[in-house]
Amino acid sequence: MLTGDRALRRIAVDEGVAVMGTLCLMERRVAGEVIGIGEAEAAYVCMRAGGRRLPWDQVQRHLDRLGGGDL
Template sequence: MPSASRPLVVDTNILIDLHRGEVIEACFRLPFRFLIPDVIAAECKTPPASMLIAQGWLEEVTFSGEEVAQVVAWAAQWPRVSVNDFFALLAAMREQAILLTGDKALRRVARRHGVDVHGIFWLLEQMVVHYQILSPSNAAQALRSMRMHGSRLPNDLYTQYLDRWGAS
C-alpha cells in the first residue's frame, strides 16, 4: 500500500473516468492529498474541477514562468503528449507525487523521469482492497459504467479486474 502522505496528481481522464463510474465521491474519501494543475482544472468541465476544488477535494497547483518554459521544451521533445499533460507531470515531479493518468504516452515519459504512475484500475484497487471504501461489486459496476460511457479501458485489465471482483 502506498504511503498516504504522498500526494496524487490527477489528470483530466482520471476525473472523467471517476465521474463516468459514479465513484468520484468515494475516491475523495481516500486518505491522499489530490492535486490538479491549474490548466487542467480550467479545462475539466465534467466533472467541474472548480467544484471539486471548492469542496476541498482537490488542491490546485500553479506554475512559475520557468516551469512553463520547461513544459514548452518537453512538448517540443515529445509531441505525442499534450501540454496540459506535461503540467501534470511537472506537478508530480515537483510535489514528489504519484501521477494518475490513463494516457499511455504520458505514462512512458513520466517513467523516464522517475515518476511513479498509476491509473484508474490502481485507484479502484485502493478503494476496494486497501481502504474498503467500495465493495468489489461496486467497483466492478463502476468499471462497467466507465466503459459504457466511453472510457477507453484496456480490455485485458478490464476483464482481469471484473474477474477479480467476481463480476464478469
C-alpha cells in the same frame, strides 16, 4: 500520478514520477476497502458505457479474482 495518456506516462516515468492507471487505482481502492466490489463493478460499467478505453479482459480477470460478476 494517475493517467491513461501514454505520452504523459512515458514522460512521468522518465522523470521518476510514480504512475498508475485506472486498474491499479481501482484494485487499491477495493483492497483497501475504500469501495466494495459492487461499487467497483458499477464504476467499470459506467466507464465502459462512457467509451473508456481500458483493457477490458484484464478488468474482467480482476473482478473474477475478487469474486465479482461479469461486465
